[in-house]
Structure formats: C-alpha cells, structure tokens
Amino acid sequence: MITIDNVTVGYGTAGFIKAVDEVSLTINDNEILGIAGESGSGKSTLMRAVYGDFSTGLRIQSGSVTGRFTDARTGRSIEAPSSQFRQLWWDQISYIPQGSMSVLNPLMRIEKQVVDGLPRRERRGSRAELRGRIARFFAGFGLAENVLDAYPHQLSGGMRQRVLVAIAAFVNPRLILADEPTTALDVVVQKKILLMMVEIQRRQRNSLVLVSHDLGVHYQITDRLIVMHRGKIVEAGPTAEIFANPRHDYTRNLIASLPRLHGRRAADTLGETA
Amino acid sequence: MRSFFAHAPFRLYLGILLVVLFIVLGGIMPWFAPTDPLTWYTAPRNQNPGAAYWLGTTSLGQDVFWLLTYALRNSLILGLIVAGLSTIIGVFLGLAAGYAGGWLDRVLSFFMDALLCIPVLPILILMAALFGGQLALPIVGLLLVIFNWPYPARQVRAVALTMREREFINVAWFSGESSVRILVRHIFPYIAGWSAANFINTVLVGISTESALAVIGLSSAQQATLGTMIYWAINYQALLAGRYVWIGSPVLAIVLLFIGLFLVSSGLSMQSAARRMSV
Amino acid sequence: MTDTAPLLEMRNVSRTYRKGGPFAGVPFKAVDEVSFTLPAHPQVFSIVGESGSGKTTLARMVLRLVEPSAGEITLLGRALHGKGRDRIDNLEFRRLVQPIFQNPFEAFSAYLPIEDYLKSTALNLKVAGSNAEAEALADRTLRSVGLSLERIKGKYIRQFSGGELQRISVARALIPRPRLIVADEPVSMVDASLRMSIVNLFRQIVVEQGVSFIYITHDLSTAYYLSDQVSIMNAGRIIESGAPTKILDHPSQDYTRELMAAIPGVDERWSELADIDRQYAHPNPRQESASKHLPGTI
Amino acid sequence: QQMTDVGTPRAETLIVDMLNARVGNPTNMNMYQQGVTINHGYHQMAGALLYDIDTAKGVQIPDLAAEMPVANEDFTVFQVALREGLTWSDGEPFTADDVIFTDNMIRDTPALGYSAAYAAQIASMTKIDDHTVEVTTTKPTPRLAIVLGSVIYGNPFHVVPKHVWEKEDPATFSNFPPVSISAYKFKDYDPNGTWFLWEKREDWQNTDVGQMIGEPKPQYVLFRSYGTEERRVLAMAANDMDILTDISPESLDILRGQNPNVRAWFSGFPYANLDDPCERGIHFNTSKAPYDDARTRWALALAINAERASIATFSGMMRASPLGIPPTTVLMDTYHQPMAEWLGEFALEDGYKPFDPDYAVRLGERLRSEGVTDIPEDPEALRELLGVGWWKHDPDQATKLLLDAGFTNDGGEWKKPDGTPFTINILAPADFEVQSQRLAFAVANEWNEFGIPTQVQQMQAGAFFTAENTGDYETGSYWGSSCAITPDLFVRMEGWHKDYVRENGVPASSNQGRYVDDELSALIDTLRAVPADDPQIVSLGTDILKELVEGLPVIEMFGTSKFVPVNETYWTNYPSADNYYEGPWWWWTNFKFIAAQLEPVQQ
Amino acid sequence: MNLLRFIAGRLVVYALVIVFALTVLFFVPRLGPTDPVEAMLAKVASQGAYMEAAQVDALRQSLSDTFGLSGSLLEQYWAFIKRIVVTADFGPSLSMYPTPVMELIWNALPWTFGLLLTSTLIAWVLGNFVGLASGWKPESPSSRIMEGIAICLYPIPYYILALVLSILFSYVWKIFPLTTTIRGAPWSWDLITSIVWNSFLPAMSIVIVVFGWWVISVKAQTATLKEEEFIRYARLKGLGDGRILSRYVLPNAILPQITFLALQIGLMFNGSLITEILFDYPGLGLLIYSAVLQGDFNLLMGTISLSVIAVATATMVIDLIYPLLDPRIRHR
C-alpha cells in the first residue's frame, strides 16, 4: 500500500535537522504494523512523512514515499507520492495524532467533529441515520450516545482518546496511522482502546500503523514490528519473531528492561532496605 | 547583547529606531531649545518649514519644531508614567488576586469590574470642570492610572488563575520559593510579553486621552503636550487654513510613536520566542 | 523527631469534592477513609489504581497541596495540616518531603534556565550557604542521576528530552536530602526505554540515600518491580495492600486481577485478542508476512 | 429648484447661525421659564418687545409700543401707547389686555424666575383704553424703556397672547408651537434642537415689521446649529449658511479664501465690526492684595505691549480703548476723542504720564510691514480705526511702580510685599468668548516676558461665572461692567457702585471686582436721577470715566471685534460699514428689522 | 463554576458597581466650584440682557429655591438615591429648567447607543474578519499591508480623524451632510435612511479607529491559534481553508474577543463622546458636554450615571451572554 524507499526526512527551512535517516519500509494491506523506539527516534516524523503532513516544516530530503490506493468508487488504482496525499486524507488514510488531549475543537460537539471531514461515501443517508451509525460505532468503544452531544472538555482524557480513535476508524479508510494513541492512559483504558483498534482493523481489513514506545503494546497487538533508533530502523519483522529473537542490542535491551509481573524485581537486585 | 541583536528581526530595528528618535526628540532636544517655544512671537508668524524654522511656525509665532519637542516631552512623560504605573499596579494586583484567591481576589475583582464599567472620559470631563476647567497633567495621569490598571489586572488575574494550577508552580514552591518570588520569577515571565503589549497600548491611551481632553478645552492649554498642540492648531483653524505641518506634526508624532512601540514589542516577543525555542 | 515515630501516618483520611457545583452538586469522596503507615526505614510504597481512583488527591494531601476534609496525616509524628502548634513549618516540611510530578514538560517554567531550580532549591531550603556550594551540590546530585551541571547549564526546558527532564526533576527533589519523595506517575509520560532507568534510579536512591518513596502509578508492573509495599486503590479506598509478591500472587480482589490483566505484558497475549481474530477470521499475517512482504526492504 | 435639507426652496430661505448651538429642550418655548432658550428664532423673528433699539443711531425705538413712554414729573407713572392694527399669528388682535395680562401673570406667578425682579420695579399696569396702558413703577424710573425694552440683545418682558396663556399655568406651559406677534410664525423644528424653521406670515401687514418696514422677502428663516466652528465655517463656505454669528479672524480668512461671496462688516481690514457694546480687558478682584493697590494695577498695565497683545489676540483687528466703555462709533465721538487731550495730560501720583497717543500709528506701521493691506496712512484715520491711543509699554516705570508699592525683585524674581513670590493666575473663558480667552493668553505672554510668571486658567462658563461672582479670582479676562451703547452710560456704569460690593465668597450681581471708590459711587448716584436725554449725561459720563482711569480697577484694552460674516450668494443688502442701517447683531431682538430689509439675489 | 452562581455573582457586582458609581458621582460635583445658580445667572447676563443689580439679586434668590438646593449634603444624597432607585428620576435640568433630566436623557440615549452599537459591531465584524484573514497568512503581502494600515489608523486621535473625514466627505466631496439633519415621520423609511445617512461619518470615525484595534488583536490571536493542535488536526482531516477558518479558527478566535469587547465598551464610549461633540450628534456625549459647560448638576449627574449604568449594563450583558457562546463555561 505504502512504499517507503530510502527516505531521509527532517525539519527546517534554513538548515536541516535530520530526524529520519535513509529508511525503507513497506506498509501492507490488512496488517497491524507497529513502530517502536525511544523518544526522538523519528517515529512521529516518519508518520508525518507517510501521511504527507508537511506543515510543521517537515521536508523529505531524499528518497520517496509512494502510496498505491484503489479508489473505492471507480475502482481505479491511484499511485502518488505522499506530498500529493492531500486528497486521500480522511478518505483513504486517517490519522490519530500524538498528544491527543487537545486535538478536538473545544467549541464543537463531538458528533459534528465526527462528521466534519468524513468522506461522502460514509455520509450517506439522512442526518438521523448517520447519527445512528455513529452512535452504534461509538458504543463499540464504550462511548454512550450522549457523548456525541458533548463538548470535548466534558470528556475525560481516556474518553477523548477513544473518540479520536473512533473518528479515525469511522472514516473506514484503507490505512490508519495512530501515533501513540494510548500513552499516558491508565492500563485499563489502554487495554480497551487497543482491543477496539484490533477489532476494527480486523473487521475493515485495512491497515493500521501503531506507534508506541511501549513494547508490551506491540507484543500484544501488532502483526509486524519495526524498531527505530536515532532515525534508523534497527529491527524489523513479524512481532513474534522479534520478541523471540531480537537481533539488535537496542531491541534486546528494550525487551529485557520490560517490567514483568512475577518477574525480576528491582527490590530483589538492589536489595531490601530494611 | 551582540548575539541578541544579530537575530533581531527587521521590525525590531525599525521600532527601536523610531522609539529612540522620539526619546531623543522629547527627552534630549528640549534642552537645546533656543528660546522657550511656549512664548509667543519668538518667531515670525505662519512661516512655512524651512532652514530657519524646520517645521515652520505657528499663528502665534512659535517654532513648531521646538514646540513639538516640548510637547513630546510632556506627553511622553505622561504616557510612560501612566502606562508604567497602571501596568505595574495592574500586573501586581492581578497576580496577587489570581494567585492568592479568597477574599483578596474577590475585593480586587470587584474593583476591577467596577472601574472597567465606568467610562473614563466623562469622569475626566467632570473632574476638569471641578478643577476649574483645567486639569494639571499629574491629575490626568492619576485618574488615568486609576481607571487603567484594571485592564492588565483582569487579564493577568485570569492567567494567574490558570498558572496556579500548573505543576511548575508547585515545583517552585517545593524549591523553597516564597510567594512573591513565585509571582515574580515563575508566573510573571508568562505574562511579560502581554504586559509589554498592554504597556504600549496604555502609553497610547494616556497620550490620546489627554489629547481628547485638550481638544475639547479641558486640559491646561499653557502646557505643551501633543494634545494642547492640536488644541491650539484647531483653535487657529490650522487644518482649514492649510497649515498642515502645525496640526499634522503632533498627530504624526502620536501615530509614529505608537508604531515604534508596537514594532518594538512585537519584535521583542518574536525575539524571545526564538531564543527560547532555539536549540 | 524520634526514630521510633513512623515516617508518615494516615489515619482515616478523606477528601470530599463537590461535583456539579453548590446548587446541583453532590458531595463526592475522592479519597475515602484511607489509613496507612509508612515506617521510618527507607522504602518504596506504591499506590496503584486506575484513573480517577483518588491517587493524585491522596498524594497532594501528603504534599500539603490539598487539605484533607477529615482524618489526620502525621509526618514523623507531627501534624501536616491544620493550625496546631506541632504543625511542621513550611521550610522544614519542604526539607523533609519533595515531589516528582507526572509530566516532566510541565515541571519547569519555560522562562527559567533549568539549573536555576536546582540552585534555588539548595539556597532557599538552606542546604547550601553560598552560590558555589549550591552549584557543587547541584552538580553532585545531577551526577547521581546520570547528568551533570555542565550539561544542563544555561538550557531551557524546551531543549531537553522528557527523560532528561524527569531525571532533573529527581535531582531537584534530592537536593535537600528529603526523607520522603512523593512521585505521582513519574514515568507514565516517559518512553519505555527511559522508564526503567528512572525506576531503577529510584531504587538506587532508596538504597543509597535512605529516602522513602510514595510511588503512584496505574501500572502494576512497575509498582511490582519497584516497591516494598503496594496498595491498590479503587474509588477512593485502599482495597488491598501488602508486599507486591503477595498481592500479585494472591490477589484478593477482582479489581486487582483486572488491573493485572490490563498490563500489556510480553509473556502472554490477551485472551480477548484471540476472540477478535476468531470472529473476523484474520488470515494471521504473523506467519506469512515476513517472507511475503519484506524481502529486500531492510 | 434647489432645496435646503429641511425641505424649503433654498432661494426663499434665509439661513442663520444659532447663537448657543443646539437647543436641548426644543419643544419648550416658554420664555418665562428659566433654562428655556429662545434665541433659535423666536427671540429674533417671532416675538417683539415694547421697545427695541436702533443700533445704528444708538437710540431706543418703540416696537409694540406706538411711541416712547410719556412720564409724569417724578418718573413714577407712564402712559404707554400701543401700536394699532397688530394681530397674533392665530389672527387674534393685539390689545392692551394682552399687556395687562402679561403684567399680572408675571407678578402673580412667583415660580417664574423673573417675577420677583419684575415686581421690584413695576408696581402695576392698568388699562386706559384698548391701545393705551398706564404703568406705575415702585420708585422713580427715568429709564422705563430700558426696564421694559431692549438696549442690548433683548429684554425679559415679553407680551404674551392672553387668549392662549390664560388657559394655561404659566409655570409649566410649554408654549409650543408658539403663537407669534411679529412677521414670522413657527413652521418646523428638529426634535434634537439643531434647527428651527420660521415662515413668513400671510398677514405680515398686521405686524410691527410690516408696519415699520414693509414685506420681508425671505419666505423662510431657518435658524440652525452646525456645532463646532470648523463646521460652521465649512457650512458657510458651502453656501449652506447665510449669516454667521461670531467666529475667529482665522476662520474669516479661510472663508474669504474659500468663497468670494462671503463678506464681513468691512470689506477690507479690519473686517470685523468694532461696535460691540462691551469691551474686553483684564480686571482685578480689588479686594485682594496686592491688587488692592492701584500702583500694582498700573504697573501691570504698563508692563503690557498692547500692539503685540492686539496682534496675538485678533491679528491687530481691534480698536484699543483706555476708557471703561467700548470704542464704538457712537462712543468714540462722544467720549474717546473728546477725552484724548485729558488722557495725554493725565499723570500718575509720581507725575508720570502714561498715555501713548501714537499706539495706532505704530500698530498701523507694524501691520503694514507684515503685509496687511488697507491700512490708512493718515495718523488721524489710523486713530479712528485702531483707537485713540493706549498706555505706554514701559517696563522701567512698571518696575518703579511695583517697587513703590512694596514689591521686591531679587535676581529677576518678583516678590509680593508680603514676601511671597509674585505669580499671576488669569481667569479666562474656556469654551466661549474667544476674544477674552485669547486676550488672557496674550497678556499672560506679556507679563511672563516682563518677569512675572503668569498662568491662564480656563474655565467652563458655569465655573467661570461662579468664580467671578463669588470673587474667587485675582485677575480675569472678560468684560465686567465695561459695556455701553448709548451716550447714557448709566446702564452698566451703575454696576461700579460700592453698594454692590459683596464679601468674597458671597455672590455679587455686579461690581464683581469689589471696587470701592466713594467719588465714583457719588457720581453714579447723581447719574441715576438724570433722565437719558438730559444734556448733563455726557459730562457726568466723562467724570465717571476719568475716575475709572485714575483708579484703574480694570485694564481696559480693546473693543470687541465681531467677525460676523454674511454670504451674499442668496441674499444681499446686509448691513455693513458701507451700508450702516443696523449693527450686525443677528442674535438680538432687532434682527427682524434687518431680515426684513434683505433682498434676494436674482439667480 | 456553576452557571447560576456565575449569574448571581455578576448581578451582585453589577448592582454594587452602580451604587458605588452613583455615590461617587453624587458627592464629587458638589465639592466643585460651580454653583448652578451662579451659572444660570451668568447665562442670563452673558446674553447681554439688561437687569439692574437689584433685579439680579431677586432672581438669584428665586433660583436657588426652585432648584431645591437646600438642605444638608446628606439629606440631598438620600433624596437623590431614593429618587433614582424608586422613580428613576434625576430631577429637572438646571440649565434647561424645568425640562426633566430623564426626558433629555431618553432623547439622547438612543442616539448614543445606536451610534455606538452599530459602529462597534461594524468595527468588530470587519476587524475580526480582516484580523482573521491576515493572521491566517501573516506573511502574505496583503496581510502585512492590513496590519500596517491598522497600526497607522489605531493611534489617530478620534477628533482629528473625524475632522479630516468630514472635511473630505462633506466639504471637498459633498457626499455626506456636514451636520446632523434628521427628518422623517416616526418609524418611516425616510427617517431610517436619514438616520443612517447622517450617522455615517460619525460612525465611520469610530469604526476606523476601533477597527485598527481589532485587527491588531485578532491577528495576534489567530496567529497563536493557528498553532493549536485542533487546527492542525482539522487540516489533517483534509478540510479546506475556508471551512477551517469558519468552523475552527473563527469561533475560537472570536470568543476571547467577546470578553475584550466587554472590556472595550468603556473605551469606545469615550470615543463616541468625542465624536458626538465634533459632529454635533445629539447623544449622551453632547449632553454631558453641555451639562459640564453649563454647570448643570442634575443633568451632569443624570448623564454620567446613565452612561455608567449603560456601560455597566452592556458589559454585564456581554458577560452573561458569554457562557451561552462558550460551552466550556456553560457546562462547568
């Protein structure tokens, strides 16, 4: 679906700060691709390059990001570089940005924000029908119908996060890019959202790219995983394989340092104090 | 300082240039006036601008250029003091109200709301009538301060209210900072840019309110201010008679002064944003 | 201060908020009759619970940022709140107890160079007498968290990564050599690779510097990993507490089990996922993907 | 056909500037209520007084009265004959009953502000026949026509139509729309009070104007306010205004530049009419030290360069006057010129002769050198134009006088006899009376130059007059008592009587300068008993003026120059220096006689 | 914050403000140097009418009786407060005796409010529109030009601007009337056009200055708003510029401007006062001015109290409306 070919991405109009360094990657149909890596390793940058969001001063210095989508109506195949993805936004691709606490318009009801930008194909039917569909869809995320009439500030952080995921999924696109959708949520809520995302992906048979620095998350839901380190991909492969057999030191380190219930405890290694 | 200016945007330069120009004109030039420009007939009447009289002379035989320097001095002093005091008082009381909360907040908020509801000019006109038809500049200044501090105060209070909830304020407290130091070092920087903008706006409010009073004949016309200069020019029909330099110079001075201050403040805020963001 | 007095003691502490305002509002107990004791010897005491269970309110009462509505909190046997004579004064309190907050990007003003916090903590809390002493102390403390004064000097918050900032927060809290650090979700905003180093740092501090921690988290796994004692909080109450191993091995509450199940561990996959796969008959790309889609791309 | 913005044909409409700007309560035209302004046309066009004034000759004339009152021996009972054949605008005839009714109404309605003042003078009126009334006064009143008729501006005694007013309570009656007696009747108005439209009566023959002058030409007279001076000037420049009340000389300059049809009293220098009945100067509260010493006042007079002050005030377009009455055409002939010789010989106590007869000559030269044209060469002509002379500008003598009076001067700083610094504060009008206001600044400029720090304190009318009347000032710039229009000076000179002096803080009705001069008061007492047409009048007046020069309670300076331009685009035959049938006092009751003589311009 | 409590609190402040202002306004002018009786007499005298000194004395006595200026200050104060609170009556105007002050004010108030309301709204709408457009693309030439124009216009004194406007548009180009001439039957189309026609220039002079202010502030507001996450999110949704501006930027930029509007009302009132004086516009400002000139206590008190009440009311109304517009406050 998306082919990333030896791409170098960075920021700056005058100078150039390299954030993603010669990365190649394919995003396939009908898969959940995980991207892991430490903070600042270029995960979000890569996502922006894929989505074609060049508004933050992002620049592709070399290489290319190409997408191949089939137009649902005409059935024709569209092939374009990501700089021209604009017409695909919220149609073929949707996006869940990082730091999602403030991405909802504070003065717009949730229902309106779901509908706003929705492709025509998903908009069919009367307003009431559409609302009914949205409400049913939201129910799957544990969001009651009255959430549709709420303003963002009336929702808790976890609810807002779920709303965002729901909005991106309701578009029913071929590809969903989710940038750290569950960071800073409590584990119970996180689990709910992740399960929902998996379910939607499975149902719609599209692709989901999930960025998270939590390897546990990747272990749980991704089909395939890449690990980034300082702008480069250091590890890629089916998730299970990577966990079973990490090749790169960095990955190994990450996996090793994951806290496990019933596992090793710092209290044990560093000694009791009493 | 050098590195600071190395990145200064063009508007900052232009603004500083203008402001410095006015400070020189109003702060330094009056010392060099050959005669007291307020005295009539120190020069021939109604001269056009020329070598002898750079901006010409008034219908009263005053040298417009030197008169302008005197007017600028007084108006600048008025504007700066009014703006300075009301911004300082406003910011301080606003911070105090927002940060302290409780009854202090309630009392201060009441005064803010009350004073904001009272239009200044009628009061000034009333006071002018009370003071026998002419308000000395200090009194105009005082009244303007009384009526202008609530503007910054209300804004600052709102900011302080949200700041109080911010985590770094708690961190500051745990770092042993006193309330005053928290206000000054931790909260104030967040409103400094805004305060500067308010300061500049208040300079203008001060100068132009005095002008308004002067124009309707309620300021003391023997003092040189930009307002009384306009007053005399209008009194002698400078505009209809085509003595544009006489009436135009104080107006242009007000406009350019504001533009200068505006450019400096917006330039500075761009500057400081750039400094904090730069890696 | 007596050696025998426990470091911190909470007795039937409650905190009530009004939800929905004074007319329509109903009182709502964010913390409900919580009692626990933190013994004098250094250790990590974790409080685990989901969002809204009252953890932060509890922490803030210990930090004196929130007044309890009922109950009593004592620090080294002396009252933390109220107007009593034995109330610990502000300076002493801040020398004994220090916080670390959740969001490192919110912990410092954007307008002050970071080292300022370290130095003024040292000077204000009178652990350093001069600027030079304060700098030396700051440097030493920074080194204990893997940084140095030189590295942070003259920099502002935007110029640091979250992990660095959180370590600086820890260093700042350590400056007065407190007896207790209250850390409210200190690692939830920090990425996984740094998470463990910070958690390990805590442990190290407990051992080496004799500081106790109240560690607040929704992640049972780090609590398990780090603490000497775990309390599970739900709806304002502590529903279970004890040694971590004990709780995890023999959870007495359903809620605890739910918390445990929600952790995205790498040992076993969530059972629900299998249901989803079954329901939508996923072609299970796990097996085929590597060979089919990836050749040559990496 | 071009229309005005109030919907009348422009060519048939005379547009007149309203004296006091807009009227706040336009629907009240009860002229007996305090606070009702009627100079929006009622006063000038619709009403009429028993006696009015011929400003060209300086004599009173009968208006609603058929002739001047005939008195008994001791001036207490008068026969007043009324004009016959007059009707009110509603067609009712005007008779003695209306006059008697008005007399009774005023006397019997204390709520009318005028009531007490009126009753203090007029004891009763009785009807002799339909057109004759007998008036009895409370005390000998040689000048009944002044009490009941206009000398300057107007008079509060307005005869009202009995058939209208007898049905109303005069204290609350709004008299709107009014029934008028003169040639114009009320037509339309602006609820906001910015304009009032008056229309010529069809039965104009049955009015005073119709009988005395003939048919007035303007079908409509529109009184309107344009607000600020700039606007009034622009309005006339745009031919939207035919007659302007007072403006500044600069405004006149602009007008002449903008519109060739605009002219003022003189077609050349000094443009302004110089016959205003009040002159301007600097007066003192003579009860306050150091102004209680005539030497101080004389010193201050000699410290003034009058030429400079004249140019500063109105570009020299003023006539100087050293005497306490205005230098009008009539009074120059009666007093100023005859007294010039005495003035030249007049000496202060120390023998110093302060008079400078060449003031006009020097000012004329100076103006000529500044490029002003139309200045006569002949010294006598110059004196006639710019005044017989004024006090010398002699700082040395001023210094000497001050030192004599006990002032000290160390290092250029004057100290009062009591040792405090000598600074002067001149009270001046803020928003009215531009001439007094500018004069204050001009004199302040002179005194500052001389070395006495002088401030001008501008005050709004209300505050200004409160300060004046209660004596809450030291020096002021206004007219005080220095008014006269006829050779009989009694009208305002009476105000100098010491009886009117009040303590500071207590309001005084006249003699606000609190000037006590026994000889002067004695002269006034003598004058009081002499009727206006007695030949003694002039010599008594001369003595009074001499007394005032000696004591100098006021530094009299200039006659008032009225720049009262007219626009000849639609109307001509305005009075002017060359066509002096009336003075240009558009805001007086006698304006209706002027309006009736205007001629339309053939378009 | 609870909505009811918010409204109640706001109303209490409103009432207190008015009592506070009335009290100040009552006492201050009575300490001044103007005695209304003297002012009245002077008016009679200044018109040159001849009265003998004795006559004037008699008039003085009857005037102070009619004006009811007897009694102690405190008695007058209580009578004043009672009158206003109970009957909304400021007594008769002293300079236009016996016309009641309230009548004069009622005649003037609609003019001032009409002028202020329309010019404020126009300036606000235009200013927000231009500010929004130029804040959206701050680097574009048109945006820079707009900002330039705004910062040049904003500091021009009202009086000068009004004067220049009327010379240009009423004299040089005779487009608008030189003075206010309003004619037409009540509620007729003629009357309305006449009002609009005559109010155009006065309104313009307020609009131009105030417009500058809004452009400056909205532009800054928009520039920061543009960086907000939710705006970027809207863009990532593929929404067009027009929709983002109208549905995302505009409402969020305008809300703070509404509070600003409340703050600005007092300032704009000042401007309208000057404008009214210059244009001879029959509003409250002109009335205040003439009250000062005449030393008319009652009128002064009435006009200034009313303007305080009016501004306070307008401010309060905006404050009360605000929660209706901002769900964040409404639902708290």
Ligand SMILES: Nc1ncnc2c1ncn2[C@@H]1O[C@H](COP(=O)(O)OP(=O)(O)OP(=O)(O)O)[C@@H](O)[C@H]1O
């Ligand atoms: N708008 C920008 N302008 C300049 N540099 C940027 C910008 N956004 C990100 N960077 C830099 O690019 C690098 C990669 O950032 P990116 O946001 O892609 O990291 P990330 O892997 O998503 O990290 P995180 O886990 O913290 O979200 C970092 O060094 C960052 O400082």
Ligand SMILES: Nc1ncnc2c1ncn2[C@@H]1O[C@H](COP(=O)(O)OP(=O)(O)OP(=O)(O)O)[C@@H](O)[C@H]1O
């Ligand atoms: N100032 C307050 N006023 C009213 N309610 C409050 C206040 N602070 C907290 N609450 C409520 O008290 C409850 C407990 O909040 P608290 O912040 O202690 O939870 P928490 O366990 O820290 O949650 P999280 O994991 O989301 O941080 C929540 O329902 C919250 O809405």
Ligand SMILES: [Mg+2]
């Ligand atoms: Mg990222």
Ligand SMILES: [Mg+2]
């Ligand atoms: Mg919390």
